[in-house]
Amino acid sequence: MEPTTRDEACFEAGIKFGALYHQFAGTPVSPDSAASLETAIEESIENQPSCESVEVDILTDKLAAEIDHGYTELTGKFMAVEIVVEHEGTEVVTRMAMEDGYPLMKIESVGDE
Amino acid sequence: MEPTTRDEACFEAGIKFGALYHQFAGTPVSPDSAASLETAIEESIENQPSCESVEVDILTDKLAAEIDHGYTELTGKFMAVEIVVEHEGTEVVTRMAMEDGYPLMKIESVGDE
Amino acid sequence: MEPTTRDEACFEAGIKFGALYHQFAGTPVSPDSAASLETAIEESIENQPSCESVEVDILTDKLAAEIDHGYTELTGKFMAVEIVVEHEGTEVVTRMAMEDGYPLMKIESVGDE
Amino acid sequence: MEPTTRDEACFEAGIKFGALYHQFAGTPVSPDSAASLETAIEESIENQPSCESVEVDILTDKLAAEIDHGYTELTGKFMAVEIVVEHEGTEVVTRMAMEDGYPLMKIESVGDE
Known part of the structure; x- marks a missing residue:
């Protein structure tokens, strides 16, 4: 059947998450460069249609603990993300965090706004 | 309120589309290399959870018409994509095509399967 | 024959350019989000070995002139980049700019430092 | 001083390596989909100027040993790559393989061809 506004x-919301992850996974990152990358990811994805807000937290403690050549590549295990989408009066709040070794979105x- | 199976x-479905687009946009592509890229995109995204099928059509005529150094970078205007997701008995059929100059997903x- | 320090x-320098371009091409960008993206690209690539400095200039006037839905995807035509690499006493200065419709690196x- | 043909x-060669790595790192991959991804990466990068040949070997045994949800994201530890560049009579043979836990290019x- 036809999609509803809620389906859309x-x-x-899913599009934003897939975009965020696959655009930025692999980016060289260190504890020192994490803050600028967080801001850029947030502002970049917020450009997309219906995207109310994006909050990215790069886990610098975890990053510092796991790298030994000064930097590594960004992957899901180093990020917590919240994305809020608002589409024609419906608000969807979504989150990505590690679960069982995988970045689960x-x-x-x-709901209604 | 809590998400339903249908919401999920x-x-x-959105995650697959965002992933597909932002993983492969920018890939060097020519009419000759389009077929192998189509197959790789399809098989790669079909690995993701709940992904029933992915069909990618790289528009080689359009590609041939617009390039003049032998290749270009893959973007939405050179692709038509259909993705079918099946999640706990709910099937979602999604499509990307150009509309008004933008790749619209x-x-x-x-519906039920 | 074996590579020299200069070859390396x-x-x-080439690795940094290829990495920069293919990591960030496709990123959603608007005149308002260009500044944070410039900083993130610079700090991210500067993490890589032997990378002295990266300067990215996203051409916001060009961006503003070409977009009509509020944002677009980053590609070579919207960027000027300078990367300086220093490897065991040899300095290489490299640049990317548009030439003949292509982003030429x-x-x-x-030379010696 | 001015770059020589050999410098160029x-x-x-470096551009091709950076491009290959940062375009395809993060791609969902499984032992079953590895072959189509190898071909697509090779044909895609061979489109680039001066690129004689690209050989990608995705290490499916290693992949099979490390994944437990059916697939993972492509990174340097699952790939061996050889790229040959030919630029105005000079041939450069380059390789990426794991060394000390890092994908070293x-x-x-x-030399002359």
């Missing part, structure tokens, strides 16, 4: 809102809540 | 299915249908 | 310095100078 | 050949030989 959830779809849009999931919907926290869907 | 739409979210998963949208849900075609959502 | 030029090779390292080239060596400006190679 | 080494620079071009290096020049094997530089």
